[in-house]
Amino acid sequence: MRLPALAVSALLLAGSALAEAPAPDAAALLFETPQLKDEAPGRTLAYAYARSAPEDGRFGPSFADTIRLGIDRSDAEAAARTVRMEMFGLGRRRAAGPFEDVTTNPVLTVFLEHHVEQLSKALRANPRYLKNAIRAALRDKAVVERAETNAAGQAVPAWRVSVAPFVADANKDRMQGLEGLAYTFTVSDGVPGRIAEIAVRAPRPEGALLEETLTYVPRTE
Numbered sequence: 001m002r003l004p005a006l007a008v009s010a011l012l013l014a015g016s017a018l019a020e021a022p023a024p025d026a027a028a029l030l031f032e033t034p035q036l037k038d039e040a041p042g043r044t045l046a047y048a049y050a051r052s053a054p055e056d057g058r059f060g061p062s063f064a065d066t067i068r069l070g071i072d073r074s075d076a077e078a079a080a081r082t083v084r085m086e087m088f089g090l091g092r093r094r095a096a097g098p099f100e101d102v103t104t105n106p107v108l109t110v111f112l113e114h115h116v117e118q119l120s121k122a123l124r125a126n127p128r129y130l131k132n133a134i135r136a137a138l139r140d141k142a143v144v145e146r147a148e149t150n151a152a153g154q155a156v157p158a159w160r161v162s163v164a165p166f167v168a169d170a171n172k173d174r175m176q177g178l179e180g181l182a183y184t185f186t187v188s189d190g191v192p193g194r195i196a197e198i199a200v201r202a203p204r205p206e207g208a209l210l211e212e213t214l215t216y217v218p219r220t221e
Contacts, residue, residue, distance in 0.1 A: 026142035026161045027135075030185055034103040035194035036071065037079035045069040045193045046217040047107055049088070051118075052208065058176070059210050060118040065089055067107060067214070069193070076101035085110065105193045108185070111214050115200060123175060134183070137165035149188050149196040152218045156190030177209050178202045191216050 039045070047067045053059040070084035083106055085097040094114070099106040112134065120127035138161070147160035164182045166172055172179035186197040196216050202209040 023144040023146075024159065026144050026163070027139050029144065029159060029187055030108060030138065030161060031104060033187075033194065034079040035105040035187075036081045036083070036103055039071045039081060039192060041071055041073040041081070043071045043192070045071065045105075045107075046219075047195075048213075048215045048217050049111075050211075050213050052211045054209065059122045059178070063092065065092055066217075067110070069105075069107060072098075074101045077103070079103045087114075105195045107193070107214065108195055108198065111198055111212075115212055119178070123178070125171075125174070129171075133165045133169060134163075137163045137183075141165070147186060149186050149191060151188065151190040151196075154190075156188050158186050158188035158190070158196060161185040161187070177204065180204075181210070 045068070047069075048064070049067055050064040051060070052062050055062075065088040066086075067088065068086040070086070072082040072084065074080040074082045080101045080103050083097060083099040083102060085099070085106065087094045087096040087110065096110050097106065112131075116127050116130050116134070119125070119130055123130075142161050142163040145160050145162070147158045148155045149158040150156070162182065162184050164180065166175060166179045166181055169175075169179065175181075181200060181202045184197075184199045184201075185195075187194050188196050193216065195214075198212075198214040200210070200212040202211070
């Protein structure tokens, strides 16, 4: 599906404004911006999820699946929505939501919660410790850069947030090679729900030791 000419023009103007704007605060951009305010009740947002880990299973299973968000009305503020979430298919379904009267896209927090859960099991680490390390890094160490992403076949302006929370962690020697985990969040006003992509990757010369991605899937109708 290609964007109408007027929509493309609006996005180009938005891109020009974005190019002139200072980089936003990473935590505010990800967790405080009203990302759902333009999503009409009745709409469904879909995301492709993929996880790749070593075959020995020490970092959890490798698989690909889908996460779907159903947008419902909210009686709270105008920017709020109630969100129903279908996390993965029937053979791998996990409970998630509903999320009532939210303004931010819950797919971000659900992705991170699932990631931390799997990471804490693999490392036998306290999930709160891991979560706090990621949160503190996003607050104090994140790099926010201008970028582009794809929206229905069109390049649209975006912000890209990058951070590596564990490279200087006091317990990095216990992370079994995952201390280099790099987190990248791509956010764009031109993408429904604003979350275009999340990628978590532990690089190494022979290929990523662990990789997780979440990517918005445009509607095809």
